């Protein structure tokens with residue numbers, strides 16, 4: 001099937017959101033006022049307190065956010081969805097139901113994410129195991145030291161589950177400093193030992209953004225050797241990678257939204273054009289090549305991370321999967337952040353969504 005490209009428009013690769021939390025969003029509902037938070041523990045506690053207050057269901061809020069993301073050109077996403085002994089698999093089922101309504105335009109890979117701890121929440125591992133049968137694709141993890149206080153215990157649990165279920169891993173890691181780097185090197189060691197090269201991702205990885213750390217170089221090399229993908233979100237106060245340094249060490253990087261208008265932050269809109277702009281802004285982009293890189297990290301690099309053929313490659317304006325923008329070139333597109341005029345996946349044009 002073909003939809004003829006419009007010559008006056010700029011044709012671009014489909015966008016990929018490499019790290020998003022659709023079950024936490026307030027999108028589609030009333031404005032949510034946030035509580036203050038000074039630490040990661042405060043943010044997680046606010047999140048827990050908010051989860052049961054929403055008027056709309058997980059499916060309703062996730063559909064509202066996902067449909068907005070598709071209209072803005074996101075054709076695939078890696079969705080980290082909370083599981084816990086309290087939540088069970090309900091959020092995974094809600095996000096999967098929302099995602100099913102957006103086929104065949106949007107691919108959603110769901111990570112079973114132990115936001116509230118795994119070792120510290122008896123029953124969470126059972127919920128993770130169960131969630132892999134009802135819609136989750138990957139096994140998640142969270143700061144083995146900062147949240148769980150047991151590096152090897154946490155990694156044994158999630159790598160063990162991934163082995164038993166035959167799934168890939170995508171791990172949240174906010175821990176900074178040399179300790180954060182040591183955790184990342186241990187994840188790289190286990191990745192290689194288990195023959196999992198290219199099938200493990202780490203979200204945030206703030207320690208890899210700290211140029212002052214003596215073992216940064218060797219850790220970047222270990223990440224590259226293990227083929228680990230890093231997902232960065234270019235969030236307001238959080239560290240961002242030195243993109244040249246990552247390239248020099250051969251580290252694979254993609255970009256995501258993280259939480260969108262949830263208890264953690266009032267910001268975000270699910271548009272990866274907007275996220276490419278924020279990454280370019282946060283990393284001090286000046287040249288067209290730097291702006292184009294921000295788009296590439298938000299599109300084809302994400303497609304490679306998720307292993308989705310039509311989003312990992314780009315064959316120009318005739319591609320059966322493409323976005324068409326009213327923009328003069330990629331650099332201006334990233335600066336002005338318009339929504340695409342047309343979204344085309346495998347020859348089908350996205351209709352107006354309910």
Ligand SMILES: [Zn+2]
Pocket residue numbers: 019021080172203258259
């Ligand atoms: Zn996250």
